Amino acid sequence: MGTRWDLKRMLFNLSALVDLGQEVTSAKGYAERMRTAVYVITGMFSVPRAALFVYDPEQRALVHVAGKGNEELQDVRLSLRSSDVQQLPRNEPFPIRDMRTVPFFQRYEDILAKLDARVMVALFAKDEFIGVLTLGRRLSRKTYLRSEWDVLKVAAHQLASAVHNARLFAQHAEKARENKRLYEDMRRIYHETIEAFATAIDAKDEYTKNHSYRVAHYASAIARQMGWRKEQVEAIYIAGLLHDIGKIIIDRKVINKDSDLTSQEKEEIKNHPQVSYEILSKIRFPWKEVVHFIRHHHERPDGRGYPDALGEKDLSDGVKILALSDAFDAMTSDRPYRQRLPLAEAVREIERCAGTQFDHHISTVFIKMLEQEIKGKSHGQPILESMKMEIKAFRDANGPRYNA
Amino acid sequence: MFRTVSNFSLSLKTTDDVVVMTPRGYVDGLGAGQMEEASEAVLGKGAKKLIVNFSDTQFINSVGVSVLTTVVHRTQQSSGMLCFTNMKRVHREVFDLMGLTKHVKVFNEEDDAILYLNRTKKN
Numbered sequence: 001m002g003t004r005w006d007l008k009r010m011l012f013n014l015s016a017l018v019d020l021g022q023e024v025t026s027a028k029g030y031a032e033r034m035r036t037a038v039y040v041i042t043g044m045f046s047v048p049r050a051a052l053f054v055y056d057p058e059q060r061a062l063v064h065v066a067g068k069g070n071e072e073l074q075d076v077r078l079s080l081r082s083s084d085v086q087q088l089p090r091n092e093p094f095p096i097r098d099m100r101t102v103p104f105f106q107r108y109e110d111i112l113a114k115l116d117a118r119v120m121v122a123l124f125a126k127d128e129f130i131g132v133l134t135l136g137r138r139l140s141r142k143t144y145l146r147s148e149w150d151v152l153k154v155a156a157h158q159l160a161s162a163v164h165n166a167r168l169f170a171q172h173a174e175k176a177r178e179n180k181r182l183y184e185d186m187r188r189i190y191h192e193t194i195e196a197f198a199t200a201i202d203a204k205d206e207y208t209k210n211h212s213y214r215v216a217h218y219a220s221a222i223a224r225q226m227g228w229r230k231e232q233v234e235a236i237y238i239a240g241l242l243h244d245i246g247k248i249i250i251d252r253k254v255i256n257k258d259s260d261l262t263s264q265e266k267e268e269i270k271n272h273p274q275v276s277y278e279i280l281s282k283i284r285f286p287w288k289e290v291v292h293f294i295r296h297h298h299e300r301p302d303g304r305g306y307p308d309a310l311g312e313k314d315l316s317d318g319v320k321i322l323a324l325s326d327a328f329d330a331m332t333s334d335r336p337y338r339q340r341l342p343l344a345e346a347v348r349e350i351e352r353c354a355g356t357q358f359d360h361h362i363s364t365v366f367i368k369m370l371e372q373e374i375k376g377k378s379h380g381q382p383i384l385e386s387m388k389m390e391i392k393a394f395r396d397a398n399g400p401r402y403n404a
Numbered sequence: 405m406f407r408t409v410s411n412f413s414l415s416l417k418t419t420d421d422v423v424v425m426t427p428r429g430y431v432d433g434l435g436a437g438q439m440e441e442a443s444e445a446v447l448g449k450g451a452k453k454l455i456v457n458f459s460d461t462q463f464i465n466s467v468g469v470s471v472l473t474t475v476v477h478r479t480q481q482s483s484g485m486l487c488f489t490n491m492k493r494v495h496r497e498v499f500d501l502m503g504l505t506k507h508v509k510v511f512n513e514e515d516d517a518i519l520y521l522n523r524t525k526k527n
Contacts, residue, residue, distance in 0.1 A: 140503025
């Protein structure tokens with residue numbers, strides 16, 4: 001009979017240890033995992049009252065994190081002296097009555113009595129002190145069998161590892177949050193630096209204030225419409241902001257000249273994509289396409305662009321989008337040597353040059369986007385924010401087709 | 405408290421001053437938590453005669469045993485009476501093993517337990 005019950009008890013305890021393993025590694029929150037772990041252990045030994053204290057190194061104190069039957073003692077903290085821990089057996093359960101002469105137990109005799117603590121296990125994981133588990137009076141037995149003591153030892157090891165892992169996880173999570181904050185700061189600084197460059201580029205030319213911002217805006221809107229991924233859209237936005245950086249070496253007088261340029265001045269202007277490329281190729285952008293887009297933003301599908309006179313097949317979509325966005329903004333902005341084109345005329349110009357100066361498909365996409373916005377049917381972010389008057393004029397000039 | 409997904413429900417009925425708790429399904433994580441809260445509420449209102457009917461209980465794990473240990477303990481503290489009824493053999497064995505049945509009256513049927521508790525009232 002005794003052997004049969006011993007076997008059944010062993011099976012129940014093994015099954016409880018499996019429960020404990022599952023509970024301490026479950027996806028529940030830390031406090032809940034600890035509370036359930038205490039319940040599993042108290043269920044193994046029919047103990048109505050128990051408490052789990054975890055060591056807080058900053059406070060140098062044991063902090064109550066979970067318990068059973070001790071609701072009134074939830075805020076209890078037990079300060080520790082460095083010698084206290086050395087006097088505790090590691091993961092070995094012991095009767096508290098055997099420790100009456102030890103200072104820690106003398107100091108907290110009252111609290112331990114209130115907890116009805118009869119047995120304690122000091123939890124250690126990899127030589128690190130984790131905390132203590134106290135178990136109250138058992139419901140039916142006063143003592144523990146040798147085998148139960150061993151099971152409690154195994155449970156204590158599991159609990160110690162769980163708390164240790166939770167602590168490590170919390171430390172890593174904090175580090176990850178800190179890294180994320182640093183990354184966000186770096187990213188903000190990166191964007192602000194690029195925007196500062198864009199402002200500096202645009203400041204060079206009084207006629208084209210905010211040109212870089214508008215090109216970035218058009219280009220990213222087209223890319224988004226074409227289904228580009230978020231990071232690709234960001235890349236073309238950055239390319240839009242920086243595409244004219246090569247112009248910073250051109251004399252302001254040349255850029256703002258209202259008469260015909262000399263052939264040398266023309267060459268100087270035509271050289272700016274190459275200069276932009278040389279400046280930016282020294283920067284390791286998160287997206288390597290940025291410098292490629294910028295170098296070729298004056299290339300054309302018919303091969304008559306510069307600096308490399310590439311043909312249609314050699315031009316990426318990003319290059320084509322940036323070229324169209326740049327040209328559209330140039331057409332719809334005043335220049336020293338001419339006034340801006342009305343929106344309707346700019347649209348017609350894109351249509352006329354689709355397949356030669358501009359990519360046919362991308363031109364169609366862009367014109368469709370413009371039409372939707374003019375009709376007031378666009379669902380995305382407006383792309384023609386700075387052209388409200390032109391939109392009205394366009395609607396008036398083109399009749400009901402463009403009146404929403 | 406215990407927030408695992410569980411197949412558990414608990415019914416409570418009171419006849420005169422006898423409260424009958426019938427846990428259905430799995431008395432583990434969530435189930436045990438509900439049972440603990442319900443028994444705390446019942447004992448907190450001053451109930452002295454409690455029956456736990458296990459007829460529809462499929463499974464009890466260590467968390468369930470822990471909660472039942474608390475129910476036994478609290479009933480003793482309040483000088484109440486607790487009966488376990490309709491236990492399956494497997495549950496009875498676990499309760500015997502953990503010493504719970506030493507502290508409760510065990511009956512095969514709920515009606516017998518009600519009769520016993522009512523008789524005790526008359527005494």
